[in-house]
Amino acid sequence: MEKDIVELLRSVGLKATPQRIAIIKLLINGGHFSIDQVFNEVRVVEPTISISTVYNTLNALVKAGILRSFEANGKTWYEMRRDPHVNVICEDTGQIIDVDVNLAWVEEELRRSGIDVKDLNVIVRGNCSNASHS
Numbered sequence: 001m002e003k004d005i006v007e008l009l010r011s012v013g014l015k016a017t018p019q020r021i022a023i024i025k026l027l028i029n030g031g032h033f034s035i036d037q038v039f040n041e042v043r044v045v046e047p048t049i050s051i052s053t054v055y056n057t058l059n060a061l062v063k064a065g066i067l068r069s070f071e072a073n074g075k076t077w078y079e080m081r082r083d084p085h086v087n088v089i090c091e092d093t094g095q096i097i098d099v100d101v102n103l104a105w106v107e108e109e110l111r112r113s114g115i116d117v118k119d120l121n122v123i124v125r126g127n128c129s130n131a132s133h134s
Contacts, residue, residue: 001025012064022046023057027067027080032087032096034075070121072096084120090128097128 005024006016014020022042027033033041039054058078061067069078072089077096079087084103087096107117 001028008066012066014060014064017057019046019049019053020057020061022049023054023061024066024080027078030079030081030098032077032079034077038078068119068121070123072123084122086122086124088128088131089123089125090131091125092127092129095128097131099124 002021002025005021005028008024009016009020019042022045023038026038026041035051035055035058038058039049039051042049042054058067058069062069062078065082067078067080068082069076070087071077072087073094077087079098081098084107086099086101086103088099089096101122103120103122106122107120110117110120
């Protein structure tokens with residue numbers, strides 16, 4: 001896995017530092033993470049990492065197209081998943097869940113309106129207590 005991460009970083013022109021590798025290893029298995037969560041988790045394997053390094057690394061990975069970020073509940077959240085999907089903020093549990101929805105029609109309508117879509121990020125807030133999480 002580490003070799004693949006190194007190749008991924010190099011393919012977008014980034015140096016494969018231990019900090020970048022550790023952050024990608026955390027995020028590669030899915031989920032949504034705040035800066036503080038990334039910092040606390042990565043610090044276990046990289047004890048000298050600073051919060052500013054985490055912040056700068058996450059921003060570099062987003063800019064390079066490796067990660068996606070979105071704002072919800074007053075925080076910036078980061079995820080590895082890049083394909084268009086819906087992030088549902090469950091107001092009853094605080095969870096963020098991914099829901100696969102065909103968003104191609106949204107992109108097409110935006111393009112027909114003359115918008116060059118760079119990223120499509122849909123966030124829905126709702127009560128998820130009755131939802132099936134597949």
